[in-house]
Amino acid sequence: MKILFIGDIYGKAGRLALHKYLPLIKEKYEVDFVILNAENTTHGRGLNIKNYAEIKNAGVDFITLGNHAFDNNEVCTLLKNKSDIIRPLNLKDVYDGDGSKVVKIKGMDVRISNVVGRVHVNMKGLTTLNPFDTLEDIVDFSKEKIHIVDIHAEATGEKKSFAKYFDGRVSAVIGTHTHVQTADNQVFKNGLAYISDVGYCGAYDSVLGVNNGAAILFSKDQDFKSNTPEEKGDLEFSAVYIDIDEETGKSNSIKRIYITPNKPEIELIN
Numbered sequence: 001m002k003i004l005f006i007g008d009i010y011g012k013a014g015r016l017a018l019h020k021y022l023p024l025i026k027e028k029y030e031v032d033f034v035i036l037n038a039e040n041t042t043h044g045r046g047l048n049i050k051n052y053a054e055i056k057n058a059g060v061d062f063i064t065l066g067n068h069a070f071d072n073n074e075v076c077t078l079l080k081n082k083s084d085i086i087r088p089l090n091l092k093d094v095y096d097g098d099g100s101k102v103v104k105i106k107g108m109d110v111r112i113s114n115v116v117g118r119v120h121v122n123m124k125g126l127t128t129l130n131p132f133d134t135l136e137d138i139v140d141f142s143k144e145k146i147h148i149v150d151i152h153a154e155a156t157g158e159k160k161s162f163a164k165y166f167d168g169r170v171s172a173v174i175g176t177h178t179h180v181q182t183a184d185n186q187v188f189k190n191g192l193a194y195i196s197d198v199g200y201c202g203a204y205d206s207v208l209g210v211n212n213g214a215a216i217l218f219s220k221d222q223d224f225k226s227n228t229p230e231e232k233g234d235l236e237f238s239a240v241y242i243d244i245d246e247e248t249g250k251s252n253s254i255k256r257i258y259i260t261p262n263k264p265e266i267e268l269i270n
């Protein structure tokens with residue numbers, strides 16, 4: 001089973017990158033299912049109903065979120081009514097929607113889960129539970145052979161520890177949130193496909209999707225009001241392509257896709 005997992009879509013430029021590159025990737029490679037992290041899709045903050053429709057129309061099958069999950073209130077309508085979107089599982093209080101769902105891919109039940117890390121992640125007032133214990137409760141009772149997990153977290157050590165803990169029990173643990181693709185994609189010895197961070201989709205000449213001037217004000221002067229997405233210029237697109245054995249639920253390979261103006265070819269990177 002071939003899964004394409006696309007990193008955080010950041011604002012209008014991210015949506016443009018998705019519409020530009022996803023059809024080309026599907027044309028070039030066999031893709032059974034597309035998962036995308038949409039926490040920054042609407043102007044960098046959450047996901048509204050209009051942009052949900054836009055990314056679905058681009059060919060996305062399933063959506064995960066992160067610390068920006070609830071930045072736009074319209075997401076609650078989506079979480080309540082749509083079967084193809086999840087928010088972080090390990091939230092202390094009760095929120096709309098679910099953090100783990102089962103979907104059909106090639107006639108098989110496949111589980112997709114989303115957790116957030118606890119190290120240096122600004123949850124904007126939300127209290128998070130231990131992601132290890134919370135996911136383990138799901139893993140213990142779930143019957144699905146294939147399980148893909150988005151760990152939305154800042155610290156590579158936390159993400160890799162989490163993945164090592166579930167090696168042999170989960171098919172893939174994909175890191176999101178930092179908006180910088182790491183080159184550590186690998187399959188662990190018990191068949192778990194891992195990358196510390198898949199990266200993001202948005203403006204290439206930006207700071208993680210944010211306009212350069214605004215990001216400098218934010219970091220240099222702690223001016224938190226000016227956090228504006230960069231909407232112009234060249235695009236960056238980041239994803240991973242995972243091949244999972246349908247008999248065993250273990251991964252055969254995880255390859256990176258990283259498209260920038262300096263490297264415009266669509267290729268799978270080992």
Ligand SMILES: [Fe+2]
Nearest residue numbers: 008039040177
């Ligand atoms: Fe993000």
Ligand SMILES: [Fe+2]
Nearest residue numbers: 066067068177
């Ligand atoms: Fe995030």
